[in-house]
Amino acid sequence: MSCAPGKPCREGLLRRRALAALGLMALIFVALSAASFVDERGQVVPTAVAYAGFDAVEGKRVFQSYNCMGCHTIVGNGAYLGPDLTDLYAKVGPAWIEAFLPSAGSWPTSGAVRLKLQDAAVAADAGTDSIEAYLEKYPAAAERIARRGAHKTMMPNLPLSATEVGHLVAFLKYTSEMDTEGWPPTPRVDGLTFPQATPLPVLQQASLAPVAPTGPVASAQTQEALGAQLAEDNGCTACHSTGTDTLVGPGWGGLYGSASALADGSTVTADDAYISQSMLEPDARIVAGFEPGAMPSFAELIEPDQVEAIVAYIRSLGEQAP
Numbered sequence: 001m002s003c004a005p006g007k008p009c010r011e012g013l014l015r016r017r018a019l020a021a022l023g024l025m026a027l028i029f030v031a032l033s034a035a036s037f038v039d040e041r042g043q044v045v046p047t048a049v050a051y052a053g054f055d056a057v058e059g060k061r062v063f064q065s066y067n068c069m070g071c072h073t074i075v076g077n078g079a080y081l082g083p084d085l086t087d088l089y090a091k092v093g094p095a096w097i098e099a100f101l102p103s104a105g106s107w108p109t110s111g112a113v114r115l116k117l118q119d120a121a122v123a124a125d126a127g128t129d130s131i132e133a134y135l136e137k138y139p140a141a142a143e144r145i146a147r148r149g150a151h152k153t154m155m156p157n158l159p160l161s162a163t164e165v166g167h168l169v170a171f172l173k174y175t176s177e178m179d180t181e182g183w184p185p186t187p188r189v190d191g192l193t194f195p196q197a198t199p200l201p202v203l204q205q206a207s208l209a210p211v212a213p214t215g216p217v218a219s220a221q222t223q224e225a226l227g228a229q230l231a232e233d234n235g236c237t238a239c240h241s242t243g244t245d246t247l248v249g250p251g252w253g254g255l256y257g258s259a260s261a262l263a264d265g266s267t268v269t270a271d272d273a274y275i276s277q278s279m280l281e282p283d284a285r286i287v288a289g290f291e292p293g294a295m296p297s298f299a300e301l302i303e304p305d306q307v308e309a310i311v312a313y314i315r316s317l318g319e320q321a322p
């Protein structure tokens, strides 16, 4: 800016005004920044958040080392392949995330979440150890189980250890407690008509309830069908395929009646007793090539007649296999 000779010149005045406005903005910026660190605002900090003995600072490191942000957004950063994780913990709760993260590529069933609630520390953070109360408290977990439980997920099966999962849950708990001023926004789909915007079918409440213990079962057919349902509800199928593929554990196809090689070098015939024991005391006999402790015990979760039904189901897979 320059003044034409002989005209009245306001350049100095305008410059001073611009500098004053800039100074005022800078002052506001510094004041607001300082205010965001004031404890009384109740902002959470990662060092203050813990989950089941794991801490959020460590969880952030795990999150970064697996490059979760290469696919997910969190607190406004990241990539858009996977869903935003900022407030997932508040929506689905700790037991669902615990069941999802190491789940061998499939979405958790209610049985898998129920299993996590057996852990006192997880139940304490979730605020309940009953699956019914949990699903009521975290409807988004109930919705995921109803829509996708036991289905394949596009999320890669990462080799997360139990400790890393604990740390990650602590980190997700921290981000869900942050005051993000409404981030992430809820997509507005109401009133839109194209297919992608159509709301999902209503939840089938029936499939949320764990399968009721049974009375005497009439035919072998229903016994096997019940066993199949129980294997899915209890999350067995997240680790065991019904064919011969190894997921986390050995496949069930052709298992019944076969000679199963054990880690101690012996062999055992996979009969009713062996398969029942595998469910109730998984570490009593370890299959060759696997580590003890990989399969949880279902002794507290499955009734004796349910064990029978699952055995019948596994037997039926043997009969079908070549």
Ligand code: HEC
Pocket (backbone or CB within 6 Å): 062, 063, 066, 067, 068, 069, 070, 071, 072, 081, 082, 083, 085, 088, 097, 100, 144, 152, 153, 154, 155, 156, 158, 168
């Ligand atoms: C290669 C990309 C990729 C990476 C890396 C990845 N994810 Fe995912 N994740 C996905 C996708 C895709 C989905 C959605 C899966 C689906 O819809 O089947 C998903 C789903 C999830 C969900 C369920 C979200 C919901 O709303 O139900 C969680 C939790 C999750 N990921 C956590 C993580 C964590 C923690 C890490 C890092 C340890 C991670 N992800 C790394 C791609 C990825």
Ligand code: HEC
Pocket (backbone or CB within 6 Å): 231, 234, 235, 236, 237, 238, 239, 240, 248, 249, 250, 255, 260, 270, 274, 275, 278, 279, 282, 283, 285, 286, 287, 290, 291, 292, 293, 294, 295, 296, 298, 310
């Ligand atoms: C977290 C993963 C996981 C879940 C869930 C799981 N298992 Fe396993 N299972 C394994 C692993 C790993 C092994 C092999 C190590 C061993 O013998 O304990 C195994 C072994 C077995 C065996 C012996 C297989 C053989 O080839 O001899 C049977 C039978 C079995 N599981 C049944 C079940 C049933 C029934 C359920 C559900 C009620 C279930 N498992 C849930 C991981 C799992």
